[in-house]
Amino acid sequence: MIALGIEGTAHTVGVGIVSDEAEVLANEILMYKPETGGIHPREAANHHAENVVPLVQKALATARLKGRDLGLIAFSQGPGLGPCLRTVATAARALSLTLNIPIIGVNHCIAHLEIGRGKTPARDPVLLYASGGNTQVIAFANGRYRIFGETLDIGIGNMLDKLGREMGLGYYAGPKIEKAAKEGRMLLDIPYSVKGMDMAFSGILTACLALKEKGESVEDICFSVQETCFAMLTEVTERAMAHVEKSEVLLGGGVVQNKRLQEMVARMAHDRGAEMYVPERTLCVDNGAMIAWTGLVMHRAGVRMRVEDTVVNQRFRTDEVEVTWR
Numbered sequence: 001m002i003a004l005g006i007e008g009t010a011h012t013v014g015v016g017i018v019s020d021e022a023e024v025l026a027n028e029i030l031m032y033k034p035e036t037g038g039i040h041p042r043e044a045a046n047h048h049a050e051n052v053v054p055l056v057q058k059a060l061a062t063a064r065l066k067g068r069d070l071g072l073i074a075f076s077q078g079p080g081l082g083p084c085l086r087t088v089a090t091a092a093r094a095l096s097l098t099l100n101i102p103i104i105g106v107n108h109c110i111a112h113l114e115i116g117r118g119k120t121p122a123r124d125p126v127l128l129y130a131s132g133g134n135t136q137v138i139a140f141a142n143g144r145y146r147i148f149g150e151t152l153d154i155g156i157g158n159m160l161d162k163l164g165r166e167m168g169l170g171y172y173a174g175p176k177i178e179k180a181a182k183e184g185r186m187l188l189d190i191p192y193s194v195k196g197m198d199m200a201f202s203g204i205l206t207a208c209l210a211l212k213e214k215g216e217s218v219e220d221i222c223f224s225v226q227e228t229c230f231a232m233l234t235e236v237t238e239r240a241m242a243h244v245e246k247s248e249v250l251l252g253g254g255v256v257q258n259k260r261l262q263e264m265v266a267r268m269a270h271d272r273g274a275e276m277y278v279p280e281r282t283l284c285v286d287n288g289a290m291i292a293w294t295g296l297v298m299h300r301a302g303v304r305m306r307v308e309d310t311v312v313n314q315r316f317r318t319d320e321v322e323v324t325w326r
């Protein structure tokens with residue numbers, strides 16, 4: 001069976017087509033970029049509405065398929081921004097009804113984990129999922145994907161973006177922060193904010209902005225914020241691995257593109273005798289292929305949804321889903 005998946009939880013609208021051998025036949029991605037400030041949910045939703053149909057056509061053309069070749073439509077049901085979720089859910093329902101094929105709503109966070117299991121040798125990993133809106137450490141235990149640690153306020157990517165914007169580095173500042181951090185020399189005093197197994201990032205943003213105000217250099221602030229926050233992520237991930245006794249760590253989300261973060265997690269994994277896996281970039285960021293693949297895995301395990309079951313859920317928790325496919 002071939003599935004088409006539509007992603008649209010935040011700034012990215014993506015359409016992926018995947019076979020049941022996890023072969024990615026197409027994976028088209030378009031990102032909404034605000035002219036100023038952060039994401040406006042309504043504007044991002046308008047961007048997705050304008051682009052979702054052309055992206056479906058483009059993905060079908062790339063895969064050299066017709067609508068009638070598809071056996072399943074999957075879409076990101078949550079968590080995410082309400083207007084964006086409703087836009088892609090509407091597109092998915094329309095496709096499912098027109099083509100008369102099943103529809104499955106997929107939890108976005110779980111899709112980051114499943115695509116890693118589908119496309120890397122990881123079989124039972126702890127997922128460190130670090131993106132703009134989400135920061136979670138997830139692992140399978142007792143029939144569900146459980147969250148072992150997460151942010152208590154904003155996602156780490158969101159914090160880095162805001163910091164970058166305030167320091168004049170522009171929007172989606174992650175890569176610029178990474179570059180500036182390489183020139184940093186001083187580890188500045190930034191709060192190390194791990195609380196139990198959870199983390200908090202908004203106070204770190206405030207502390208960094210105060211350091212900027214005091215005249216510290218952008219390079220030193222970027223270096224220090226990376227060292228501090230990535231150590232927090234690595235610590236929580238390591239403790240989750242120890243607690244659930246897993247010997248694989250999988251990375252997912254846009255922030256894990258950062259080489260310094262990869263280096264720190266790789267070092268931790270190596271020291272524990274564990275393996276680290278990072279899917280290729282287009283499967284790490286928000287994308288339709290991970291949604292299509294997760295839909296396929298769920299469908300194969302017998303998951304079925306009526307159109308009434310496809311209502312979106314902005315606060316869709318990772319552990320709400322009963323995992324019947326493992």
Ligand code: FE2
Binds near residue numbers: 134253
């Ligand atoms: Fe994501």
